[in-house]
Amino acid sequence: MIKKAIHVSVRIDLLESARAHGINLSAVLESALRETLKQARQRQWREENRAAIAAYNDFVAQHGVYSSVSSPDTTHS
Numbered sequence: 001m002i003k004k005a006i007h008v009s010v011r012i013d014l015l016e017s018a019r020a021h022g023i024n025l026s027a028v029l030e031s032a033l034r035e036t037l038k039q040a041r042q043r044q045w046r047e048e049n050r051a052a053i054a055a056y057n058d059f060v061a062q063h064g065v066y067s068s069v070s071s072p073d074t075t076h077s
Helices: 012-020 025-048 050-063
Strands: none
């Protein structure tokens, strides 16, 4: 992956403590961004699919789920 240097402002006490503990700020930022982006994509997907999810939930409430349908006994005696 290509990386780009950026300017980020951080509280000085956090920066000093992170450095004292040998924490890699770039790695922490990348990890936090990945997680934040994952959550944002999940929220966006839920919003974009809200109507379909509601319709499915209404269908299940009215008709049940496929697995709850009683099937003939296929076991042999």
